Amino acid sequence: MLIVRILLILLALASPAFAEDGLIDAAAARDAAQAFRVYVEGVTKKGERPDLTRPEVTALLGRVFNLDGLNALPPVQGSDIYWLLDWMEAANATNKLFTRYGSKPGRQPDLVAIQRNMTEYEDQYAAAVNFLIRGQAREAVSMRMFMAGLAPEERTRIREEGLAGARRSMAEFILASVCSVIESGSKPGNARMVSAAIRDTREVWIGFFLSQDRARIIEVLGGYLKQVADETARSDLAAFTAELQAAN
Secondary structure: OOHHHHHHHHHOOOOOOOOOOHHHHHHHHHHHHHHHHHHHHHHHHOOOOOOOOHHHHHHHHHHHHHHHHHHHEEEEHHHHHHHHHHHHHHHHHHHHHOOOOOOOOOOOHHHHHHHHHHHHEEEOOOOOHHHHHHHHHHHHHHHHHHHHOOOHHHHOOOHHHHHHHHHHHHHHHHHHHHHHHHHHOHHHHHHHHHHHHHHHOOHHHHHHHHHHHHHHHHHHHHHHHOOOOOOOHHHHHHHHHHHHHHHH
């Protein structure tokens, strides 16, 4: 994943212009993410657990996962890609800080620690995933616009690999979102929040995912749909799967 992010940053290096509002929001998210990391490190030293309901912590998370700010931005442009990468990187890092808190190092994920965090921080995780799905959808559109605006000689192998890596990693993220929030028995409101994010951004994903990734998602979601308890979430996912099938 780190290699993909580096390639994507390289992809954006030639971008000369930024949307001012987005640049400000991204900078605020980056600063809030750093402050949240300091908070988590502090409670770790005390042998405690992060309390994501504390007003000041909630405020930090609100600046990182700033959905209102994201929705208020003007139409996406290819030149947005640099600060979008910065913002989504801060959001991903913050999400991992509390979902993987207390995990023991090793080759395999510490499922006990992760499950505890997913249960304790379910609401915050659902809000983070909602933001990340929508933010990455905007990032995906910006990437394609950026690449389309390049001269043929500027479409370097590194940039092409960065785009392909992003297409694969975003498909994996959508699948992980379904598994961790919708299919895992989360609260109905959280399941609907995430399924709505997938539903609202489906036109982006249908065109952005690679054909083999669309096929994999269709296959996996076919099994997940039977396990989705909430009718609204199940309907959203069924519609998404049907459109993927039509595109494939």
